[in-house]
Amino acid sequence: MPYVSISDAEWQVMNVVWDGQPLAAQEVIARLEGEATWAPATIKTMLHRLVTKKVLTYDLQGNRYVYRARARRCDCVRAASRSFLERVFDGEPAPLLAHFLRSSKLSADEIDQLRRILDEQEAQP
Amino acid sequence: MPYVSISDAEWQVMNVVWDGQPLAAQEVIARLEGEATWAPATIKTMLHRLVTKKVLTYDLQGNRYVYRARARRCDCVRAASRSFLERVFDGEPAPLLAHFLRSSKLSADEIDQLRRILDEQEAQP
DNA sequence: TGACACCGTTTACAGATGTAGTTATTTACA
DNA sequence: TGTAAATAACTACATCTGTAAACGGTGTCA
Numbered sequence: 346m347p348y349v350s351i352s353d354a355e356w357q358v359m360n361v362v363w364d365g366q367p368l369a370a371q372e373v374i375a376r377l378e379g380e381a382t383w384a385p386a387t388i389k390t391m392l393h394r395l396v397t398k399k400v401l402t403y404d405l406q407g408n409r410y411v412y413r414a415r416a417r418r419c420d421c422v423r424a425a426s427r428s429f430l431e432r433v434f435d436g437e438p439a440p441l442l443a444h445f446l447r448s449s450k451l452s453a454d455e456i457d458q459l460r461r462i463l464d465e466q467e468a469q470p
Numbered sequence: 471m472p473y474v475s476i477s478d479a480e481w482q483v484m485n486v487v488w489d490g491q492p493l494a495a496q497e498v499i500a501r502l503e504g505e506a507t508w509a510p511a512t513i514k515t516m517l518h519r520l521v522t523k524k525v526l527t528y529d530l531q532g533n534r535y536v537y538r539a540r541a542r543r544c545d546c547v548r549a550a551s552r553s554f555l556e557r558v559f560d561g562e563p564a565p566l567l568a569h570f571l572r573s574s575k576l577s578a579d580e581i582d583q584l585r586r587i588l589d590e591q592e593a594q595p
Numbered sequence: 596t597g598a599c600a601c602c603g604t605t606t607a608c609a610g611a612t613g614t615a616g617t618t619a620t621t622t623a624c625a
Numbered sequence: 626t627g628t629a630a631a632t633a634a635c636t637a638c639a640t641c642t643g644t645a646a647a648c649g650g651t652g653t654c655a
Contacts, residue, residue, distance in 0.1 A: 356557045432481045438574035449563035462571045
């Protein structure tokens, strides 16, 4: 399975599918109301391309497709994250983390959670 | 100054320029040896496009251009980071941070550093 | 049994991107 | 002063992206 990248607009569609799969095209279109201003035809094009890219697949239900993700979200997140880290932060995770820690407003709970992950990281060799 | 996005390949060039500016095209090409396998002409094309996009500028030195960044790295990093956060993590910084914390191997020093940033964040309202 | 509505497929097209060769101009050396 | 080398500019072209209309098949309601 050769890696094909998911474009910006396609990520918006995939996020909807991952969140609510399985979904028929109409449902994807409905959930993108407000999020984006695409014509329904545009969304259909993207669903089609995502099937071609083997990121999505579908089951036939009568005469309509019901889409499901074929690639796992976590794998796509991993690939996109690695590529972003490489591109923008030259592969250095620490500056990336510093950047996002500084530029995000986090709740006390979230901060605690992140501290705990840091503790875990420290425990590993 | 309308925002134009810096492509994947262009980031590689910009990282070299930001690290060593001002740089003549030849120097950029030299520093990309090994990093990438582009023909020199390819790199020149990218330099040219980056000037068009107003991300780079240059000073004439004899018959050659000496390039300098026109956009600040931190601004470009900020823009790219925001877009990535939006696209891949639906705008939620905490999951993004958790992901990178878990998937990176960090030195003890780096972990301390990050803890300190978390402390700072907690102090802010 | 038509006509309409809906579905996925095909086609369209401009702009961005990756990749690089060709050309014209300038400069420096012989 | 002529010629070779180097430089930036122009041209090229296939693919990817964003955006969407047109088309052809099918199901449904009158």
